[in-house]
Amino acid sequence: MRDRFGRNAPMVEMTDMTERDPRWARIVARDRRADGLFWYSVRTTGVYCRPSCPSRMAKPGNVRLHDTLGAARAAGFRPCRRCNPDGASPQDIGQALVVQACRLIAARDDMPSIADLARAVELSPSHFHRLFRAETGLTPHAYAAAHRAGRIRAELPRADSVTEAIFDAGYGSSGRFYAQAADLLGMTPARYRAGGAGERIRFAVGQCSLGAILVASSARGVVAILIDDDPNTLVRDLQARFPRAELIGGDEEYERHVALVVGFVEAPGIGLDLPLDIRGTAFQHRVWSALRDIPAGQTVTYADIARRIGQPQAVRAVAGACAANRIAVAIPCHRVVRNDGALSGYRWGVDRKRILIDRERTAAPVPSARPEGRSS
Secondary structure: OEOOOOOEHHHHHHHHHHHHOHHHHHHHOOOHHHEOOEEEEEOOOOEEEOOOOOOOOOOHHHEEEEOOHHHHHHOOOEEOOOOOOOOOOHHHHHHHHHHHHHHHHHHOOOOOOHHHHHHHOOOOHHHHHHHHHHHHOOOHHHHHHHHHHHHHHHHOOOOOOHHHHHHHOOOOOHHHHHOOHHHHHOOOHHHHHOOOOOOEEEEEEEEEOOEEEEEEEOOOOEEEEEEEOOHHHHHHHHHHHOOOOEEEOOOOOOHHHHHHHHHHHHOHHHOOOOOEEEOOOHHHHHHHHHHOOOOOOOOEEHHHHHHHOOOOOOHHHHHHHHHHOOEOOOOOHHHEEOOOOOOOOOOOOHHHHHHHHHHHHHOOOOOOOOOOEEEO
């Protein structure tokens, strides 16, 4: 039987039924979060798949949806070889291999070659390099450099000398380390080793509709904008971040910085133009730089940011970089939302995130130069 357009009526009915099911949209989006919640089978190929299957999209009229694996098997379908619906997904397998490679890098003082790492996880060097970069947002070499940076930060306070810390952290020469020390630590190695002793951090605390707000700056720019209900909590947070630096508060001139930030929070249309002293890894800096390019009043997803920095698969790494941000509003991680538009993952609370987004959407932004920021 055919409809008035000459189409097979049962096929039209199946197409309509599938497209009306909200699960179909998740299949079209290849939503990995739907894996394990349901499965679908394809009449023309005879296989059943997980929602995130990367195979060519089937026509909805050929698709049947199943609540369980048993139902898909009972209907006479076999598992798809590409997405392996009965076992670990290709994404899970890839993540496990990258974790294995990261552990190998962490266990070595020197940087293993790409060939050695690929051989250890039984992949070709080119495939391994693509997979590693997609999962972490970094090349293996950049990841090793970031790992060494973490080690040098840990070694400097407890080593007998700066030189000892440099070599214990896996640097091949002190000259190579000193060439990047200022960007890596935000200060000289000796000062960092002393817990920031000698570094002067000016700060002030104010009040806004979001609660207490603390702004702190080094000689190079703003290092922190923190928000909390309790101002004492903010000061303790700053002290923990710079345990032996000289913290200078109660400076009337510096309090103008707080006034600027409070003014922006209450009326985003006025803009915010402050020099920033951004301290983080190379990947974090790339993410934070992309965040600062989001116009006020707009939101993007973590996946959008991953694509903008050229790492479309590094969504989790992008979320981690947003969570590590210590400079609220000036680095606007509040403008990043989940794929479904939901608000989550904001260091200073989802309610504050919602207020900031709503205010920016209703404000008329004033064009201003993007503030300069240094990364380290």
